[in-house]
Amino acid sequence: IELNPIEITPVVYDKMYDGCDYVVNDYYSLASGNFLASGDEITTSFKYTNKATNEVVSTPINVGSYLVEFADDLDIINNSNSTKINYNISKNSSVINITKRAITVETVSKSMIYNGNALTAYDETDFKIADSSENPLVEGHYLEVGQSELPTITNVGTLTNKYIIKVLDSEGNDVTSNYDINYLYGELSVTPLDVYVNVLSDKVEYNGEE
Numbered sequence: 767i768e769l770n771p772i773e774i775t776p777v778v779y780d781k782m783y784d785g786c787d788y789v790v791n792d793y794y795s796l797a798s799g800n801f802l803a804s805g806d807e808i809t810t811s812f813k814y815t816n817k818a819t820n821e822v823v824s825t826p827i828n829v830g831s832y833l834v835e836f837a838d839d840l841d842i843i844n845n846s847n848s849t850k851i852n853y854n855i856s857k858n859s860s861v862i863n864i865t866k867r868a869i870t871v872e873t874v875s876k877s878m879i880y881n882g883n884a885l886t887a888y889d890e891t892d893f894k895i896a897d898s899s900e901n902p903l904v905e906g907h908y909l910e911v912g913q914s915e916l917p918t919i920t921n922v923g924t925l926t927n928k929y930i931i932k933v934l935d936s937e938g939n940d941v942t943s944n945y946d947i948n949y950l951y952g953e954l955s956v957t958p959l960d961v962y963v964n965v966l967s968d969k970v971e972y973n974g975e976e
Contacts, residue, residue: 767852773797775858776812776834783867783944785904785935788814788826794836802842806849810840817861826864829944834860866946869903872896873927875952880959884918887927887954896950906936919954927952 774794781788794808802808814823815833826832836857842850872894876887888911895903903909912932919925928951932942 769854770801770803770852771854771856772800772802773856773858774800774808774836776836776860778834778860778862780863780865782865782901783829783904785827785907785941785944788832788862788864790834803844803849803852805844806842807844808840808842811837813837814862826862828941829864829866832862832864834862866944867904868900868946868948870896870899870948870950871909871931872950873929873952875927875954877955877957880922880956882920884920885954885956886916886918887952888916888929892927893931898950903933904935904941907933907941910934912942917954919956922956922958924953924955927954 774796776790777795778790790812794810796802813835814826815821815835816823816826817831817833823832836859840850840855840857841848842853874887874892876885876892878885893909893911895909909931910933912930916929917925917927928949931947931949932940933945933947935941
């Protein structure tokens with residue numbers, strides 16, 4: 767009896783970053799013309815390798831391309847018995863791509879009348895995901911200022927309220943690299959202080975003397 771030749775390939779899909787483990791819905795596909803004997807079923811797990819770093823990960827989460835290979839535990843089972851010995855198995859690999867999540871962040875505009883104090887706007891309420899954002903943040907993620915030197919204006923004028931934002935997950939880990947961030951910057955403006963001067967006058971009757 768000749769071995770049954772089969773060629774199998776992991777079934778994968780690309781996705782946008784969502785902070786979740788990658789889940790393979792269909793384990794494999796058989797090449798055209800291949801078949802399993804009645805009652806036989808392939809069981810397997812997968813090996814995921816980050817193509818950029820060669821790091822093997824338990825499951826892809828972060829942005830990148832990952833090589834997907836059948837793990838060594840691949841077996842063919844029928845009624846809890848292995849029938850793998852009856853097959854000549856050719857295993858292919860696949861590649862999955864997790865792409866960046868596009869978001870738009872908006873910083874506020876603020877203005878004040880000149881008073882000699884500095885005007886800033888980078889508290890937690892001064893930046894947000896814009897209403898026009900392509901996508902929301904992943905659930906549990908939040909925004910935080912990502913630089914120490916921030917826009918400040920004291921004298922009369924206008925300044926773009928521009929600074930870098932980073933994204934943290936629910937455990938405080940920096941996951942900014944998984945996002946493609948676009949910005950809508952507001953403006954900080956200081957307007958002149960109106961000053962009123964009263965000029966005192968005095969009235970005398972001319973007497974020919976200075």
